[in-house]
Amino acid sequence: MVVIPGFLCPDAYLIPLRNWLTRIGYQTVYSGIRFNAECPNLLIQRQVNQAIDKALEKTGRKVHLIGHSLGGIMAHAVAGQRSGDVASVTTLGAPLKGMVAHSTVLFAAEKLRHRIIRQHGSGVLPECYTARCACDFANSVRRCLPPAVLQTAVFTEDDGVLDWRYCKTNQRSADFAVRGTHIGLVFNPSVYKIIGDRLAKAASNLAGVPKVKAGRKG
Numbered sequence: 001m002v003v004i005p006g007f008l009c010p011d012a013y014l015i016p017l018r019n020w021l022t023r024i025g026y027q028t029v030y031s032g033i034r035f036n037a038e039c040p041n042l043l044i045q046r047q048v049n050q051a052i053d054k055a056l057e058k059t060g061r062k063v064h065l066i067g068h069s070l071g072g073i074m075a076h077a078v079a080g081q082r083s084g085d086v087a088s089v090t091t092l093g094a095p096l097k098g099m100v101a102h103s104t105v106l107f108a109a110e111k112l113r114h115r116i117i118r119q120h121g122s123g124v125l126p127e128c129y130t131a132r133c134a135c136d137f138a139n140s141v142r143r144c145l146p147p148a149v150l151q152t153a154v155f156t157e158d159d160g161v162l163d164w165r166y167c168k169t170n171q172r173s174a175d176f177a178v179r180g181t182h183i184g185l186v187f188n189p190s191v192y193k194i195i196g197d198r199l200a201k202a203a204s205n206l207a208g209v210p211k212v213k214a215g216r217k218g
Helices: 011-023 040-059 070-081 103-123 136-141 189-206
Strands: 002-004 063-068 086-092 150-156 175-178
Touching: 002 011, 002 040, 002 070, 011 189, 040 063, 040 070, 040 136, 063 070, 063 189, 070 086, 070 136, 086 189, 150 189, 175 189
Parallel strands: 002 063, 063 086, 086 150, 150 175
Antiparallel strands: none
């Protein structure tokens, strides 16, 4: 199990969620993201993939990914890239269908984009951190996940940060609405109930599936 933080956030605020997952029997691994304030493509390459490899090594089973907000988009992307290693993806308030957000968030994202370009130069694409980017991360976000990866999208109509209509898969069986705020999704008991039920469903889908070896393919 790897849990990925949202925009401008560290792993630390997800400790209550990680502790709860541990109490119900799941082994969790930090994403390794100190603050989610970097090119997502680079974070996946440098931190998230290493966390997934560690989880594979610890459990010998396909990995469950949970991501909040931007972390959810990253979870979806890496699941598309490594679907053979991923059992399920749960996104919490993640704008899977496009970035429609509060003006403050968009302003912060634009400032961060300029810092990323200055810091990495030709190490990132010119359209990095925009909807026009064509990096591996951006292309993977646009892909549909294979049926073998159980997808769950949790959203709230009272989000207040993102347009909740963009946080759905538009698949009735995968979309779950709760009451609460955007940040509150990672502390919300109703969300925990959904996560527990969906992880159990993913586990039942894995019954009888051979264990996998750690390490990326290709």
